[in-house]
Amino acid sequence: xxxxxxxxxxxxxxxxxxxxxxxxxxxxxxxxxxxxxxxxxxxxxxxxxxxxxxxxxxxxxxxxxxxxxxxxxxxxxxxxxxxxxxxxxxxxxxxxxxxxxxxxxxxxxxxxxxxxxxxxxxxxxxxxxxxxxxxxxxxxxxxxxxxxxxxxxxxxxxxxxxxxxxxxxxxxxxxxxxxxxxxxxxxxxxxxxxxxxxxxxxxxxxxxxxxxxxxxxxxxxxxxxxxxxxxxxxxxxxxxxxxxxxxxxxxxxxxxxxxxxxxxxxxxxxxxxxxxxxxxxxxxxxxxxxxxxx
Amino acid sequence: xxxxxxxxxxxxxxxxxxxxxxxxxxxxxxxxxxxxxxxxxxxxxxxxxxxxxxxxxxxxxxxxxxxxxxxxxxxxxxxxxxxxxxxxxxxxxxxxxxxxxxxxxxxxxxxxxxxxxxxxxxxxxxxxxxxxxxxxxxxxxxxxxxxxxxxxxxxxxxxxxxxxxxxxxxxxxxxxxxxxxxxxxxxxxxxxxxxxxxxxxxxxxxxxxxxxxxxxxxxxxxxxxxxxxxxxxxxxxxxxxxxxxxxxxxxxxxxxxxxxx
Numbered sequence: 140x141x142x143x144x145x146x147x148x149x150x151x152x153x154x155x156x157x158x159x160x161x162x163x164x165x166x167x168x169x170x171x172x173x174x175x176x177x178x179x180x181x182x183x184x185x186x187x188x189x190x191x192x193x194x195x196x197x198x199x200x201x202x203x204x205x206x207x208x209x210x211x212x213x214x215x216x217x218x219x220x221x222x223x224x225x226x227x228x229x230x231x232x233x234x235x236x237x238x239x240x241x242x243x244x245x246x247x248x249x250x251x252x253x254x255x256x257x258x259x260x261x262x263x264x265x266x267x268x269x270x271x272x273x274x275x276x277x278x279x280x281x282x283x284x285x286x287x288x289x290x291x292x293x294x295x296x297x298x299x300x301x302x303x304x305x306x307x308x309x310x311x312x313x314x315x316x317x318x319x320x321x322x323x324x325x326x327x328x329x330x331x332x333x334x335x336x337x338x339x340x341x342x343x344x345x346x347x348x349x350x351x352x353x354x355x356x357x358x359x360x361x362x363x364x365x366x367x368x369x370x371x372x373x374x375x376x377x378x379x380x381x382x383x384x385x386x387x388x389x390x391x392x393x394x395x396x397x398x399x400x401x402x403x404x405x406x407x408x409x410x411x412x413x414x415x416x417x418x419x420x421x422x423x424x425x426x427x428x429x430x431x432x433x
Numbered sequence: 434x435x436x437x438x439x440x441x442x443x444x445x446x447x448x449x450x451x452x453x454x455x456x457x458x459x460x461x462x463x464x465x466x467x468x469x470x471x472x473x474x475x476x477x478x479x480x481x482x483x484x485x486x487x488x489x490x491x492x493x494x495x496x497x498x499x500x501x502x503x504x505x506x507x508x509x510x511x512x513x514x515x516x517x518x519x520x521x522x523x524x525x526x527x528x529x530x531x532x533x534x535x536x537x538x539x540x541x542x543x544x545x546x547x548x549x550x551x552x553x554x555x556x557x558x559x560x561x562x563x564x565x566x567x568x569x570x571x572x573x574x575x576x577x578x579x580x581x582x583x584x585x586x587x588x589x590x591x592x593x594x595x596x597x598x599x600x601x602x603x604x605x606x607x608x609x610x611x612x613x614x615x616x617x618x619x620x621x622x623x624x625x626x627x628x629x630x631x632x633x634x635x636x637x638x639x640x641x642x643x644x645x646x647x648x649x650x651x652x653x654x655x656x657x658x659x660x661x662x663x664x665x666x667x668x669x670x671x672x673x674x675x676x677x678x679x680x681x682x683x684x685x686x687x688x689x690x691x692x693x694x
Binding site: 202203205206209210212213216217219220221222223224246290294301303345346347348349363364365366367375377395397399402405406409412413415416417419420423424 | 552553554556557597598600601602604605606608609612613615616617619620621622623624625626628630633634636637640641643644646647648649650651652672680681682683685
């Protein structure tokens with residue numbers, strides 16, 4: 140029966156995808172994503188507390204659903220791994236069945252989001268269940284599953300609030316106009332200026348290090364690859380490229396501003412999973428053998 | 434003076450010591466003191482070389498591919514030894530010795546790599562832990578693959594139990610490698626996860642092994658399916674490791690460090 144429901148659920152997602160195109164991420168930007176998440180979690184919690192015996196609740200927290208949703212996520216990831224993933228503009232120009240199903244930007248396809256939604260609902264349910272009832276390896280279970288939930292949740296819901304902007308910055312020309320990946324321009328509320336730029340080379344001529352001294356609003360910062368500058372909460376500035384042909388004489392460099400207010404929740408999830416992975420190694424499989432009966 | 438010119442002396446010595454340790458471990462049903470002693474000696478010999486090279490170069494030897502391979506070998510010895518001491522898997526030292534030796538031999542056979550430059554994107558404190566942890570997990574999961582192939586032809590219940598041990602250890606390191614990678618990606622590119630082809634195949638691999646773990650706990654599937662799953666997961670791992678370099682869909686990958694773009 141489970142397979143019939145899930146097939147129906149995914150077919151519905153596919154029909155919505157065919158009718159409406161990819162999921163409108165910008166629609167669920169803050170605060171709508173928070174509102175939606177709170178309602179969703181509240182409903183799951185109600186279901187778990189008040190109608191645990193119902194077939195739907197049992198479906199949501201059964202291990203078989205976990206296995207099925209991981210399997211579906213593998214299938215979805217295979218599509219992402221085998222089809223070239225394009226920007227929204229490029230993907231819109233593709234034609235054919237695969238393009239209609241959103242395979243060229245599958246991360247925002249309704250089908251993929253439906254799979255993620257199923258997995259996250261299942262993860263939330265089993266986390267509730269483990270919190271109340273689990274006896275063995277409880278911390279390991281909670282860290283791994285709740286950590287994954289937090290990281291995926293923040294990645295998925297947070298993506299509508301995430302902005303990645305690029306700014307070409309010329310020496311002596313302060314700028315505040317940035318562009319997103321689709322070329323739409325944005326005005327930053329602070330000004331940037333390139334003070335100086337330097338490249339160091341290996342004996343074989345390839346660049347070993349490049350750095351830019353910049354002014355960001357009232358802050359002075361040294362930007363390097365792997366060393367972004369944290370301008371304010373949830374907003375980091377990166378040095379991405381420069382005029383490779385001119386090297387030290389480069390007249391400009393390209394900065395990237397990433398505004399990601401949800402990053403702290405993602406880091407919390409990642410750290411929890413790191414701790415969970417360490418426990419997975421230390422305790423190994425033995426303690427879980429008894430769980431077959433649960 | 435310790436430098437690359439006399440690396441072969443240290444290399445031969447430490448590989449010899451590790452091999453001796455691995456043989457002692459294989460032949461003993463309990464934890465062998467000799468195995469631990471020989472392995473520690475091998476690690477120390479390589480450690481002395483690294484320290485000497487550091488002194489000679491006047492900088493930490495972490496820059497070139499050849500230098501990072503030294504650390505792989507060094508860490509592999511330590512990781513293998515710790516696993517052996519803690520869990521007494523008698524095969525682990527043979528395996529870590531094999532992997533360390535591969536990296537040592539590459540360094541001996543391809544000296545030109547010592548001068549090769551490390552591009553700025555790879556110059557990060559995350560580089561060594563991310564890669565070595567992944568390398569270790571690849572080696573452990575490679576062992577699970579060998580067991581799966583064996584079990585596919587001649588099933589024994591204890592093969593699946595050994596595979597469980599290997600997969601838990603392998604997945605733990607796979608997760609740590611992936612999570613460290615995501616923290617690094619935020620620092621280098623601005624996002625924890627961007628569904629780059631290498632990342633996509635890494636998560637496919639990871640989830641393949643997760644399904645194995647969950648099927649072993651809750652599933653009612655036969656041993657054949659489990660072995661096949663382990664084999665497929667390992668193939669996905671190969672795809673992630675080097676297969677994406679040849680994948681048409683992945684030519685824009687930001688993880689391709691083998692060419693200049």
